[in-house]
Amino acid sequence: MSQHEPNNHDRYSRQVRFARIGKEGQASLGASRVAIVGLGALGSVLSQHLVRAGVGYVRVIDRDVIEWSNLQRQMLYTEQDAAELLPKAEAAALRLRAMNSSIQIEPVAADLTAANAEELLAEVDLILDGSDNFSVRYLMNDYSLKHNIPWIYGGAVGASGMTMTFIPGETPCYRCLFPEPPPPGTTDTCETAGVISPIIDVIASVQAAEALKLLSGNANALHRTLFQVDLWNHTWLPLQMSHARREDCPACSKRHYAFLDHTEQETVAVALCGRDSVHLTPGTKPTNLDLEAIAAQLTTAGRISRNAYLLKIFLSNDITFVLFRDGRAIVQGTEDPAKARSIYAELLGI
Ligand SMILES: [Zn+2]
Incomplete structure (x- = not known):
């Protein structure tokens, strides 16, 4: 093998040497399939970690194009992308393939909705949340429960963020914690409250580590908390959620998937x-x-x-x-x- 060809023995050697992953864990990562929903700031970090770690198939889904205001924190993109107004999914796939040509990367430039969720999230072992809106998270939660697939929630605004790993049948679900979406305009967003880029890396890195644990057969190492971080005040708060599962939860208890079943046919x-x-x-x-x-x-x-x-x-x-x-x-x-x-x-x- 010439030094110019991809060499996956060397490529993953440091990760394989980490005993909790080892050769077996690495093989398991290589056989895994993941969907990342949203390729903004969180998705930029998530996708790079998973692609470089050798997850065998990564589907990257985003509806948006690259704008100048993205460049401060969305680490996958360049000035050229913003000038050309490229779709994030396409630009991301180009960058990610240059990082690791030995895995499969599938870009999907689309808006994840109830009408297409069954198709866009099909045939993956794990869904990673890099989105910035509530409706998509309730949709992922419904899909996860219906198909018994874990998903890892992440969100960040200002200098703080939170993340949790949802495992159907084991943990509470997103609706147990947040029963209904908040009315529009009542929560801070990156547009109204701003965001600094280091919080993105912290939250997305915790999500990525959880993904590596799950996909390498180390589910026993999951943090199993609602983990909250505020980098400005330097507070790191793992909230125990083992008793937060609600008996009256419409999604995980009653298996009523209101967000996934909502498929009206209008624009x-x-x-x-x-x-x-x-x-x-x-x-x-x-x-x-x-x-x-x-x-x-x-x-x-x-x-x-x-x-x-x-x-x-x-x-x-x-x-x-x-x-x-x-x-x-x-x-x-x-x-x-x-x-x-x-x-x-x-x-x-x-
Ligand atoms: Zn629930």
């Missing part, structure tokens, strides 16, 4: 908090749009720029319309979902 418009943008997901099945033909049709609507994944139309009134090949869109310059929906309908006639 979903979600304001991207604090970003003056609305994300639109059409209710129909994802399509494969002919962006070239659409661009030709819409030349009178405004100046158009394109890359391989999307087209961007600069409309009048400071509105920018970004259309993805699968029919999703981001309308920049408004926080009004109804206005965004009507722009979508006007331009595409859907």
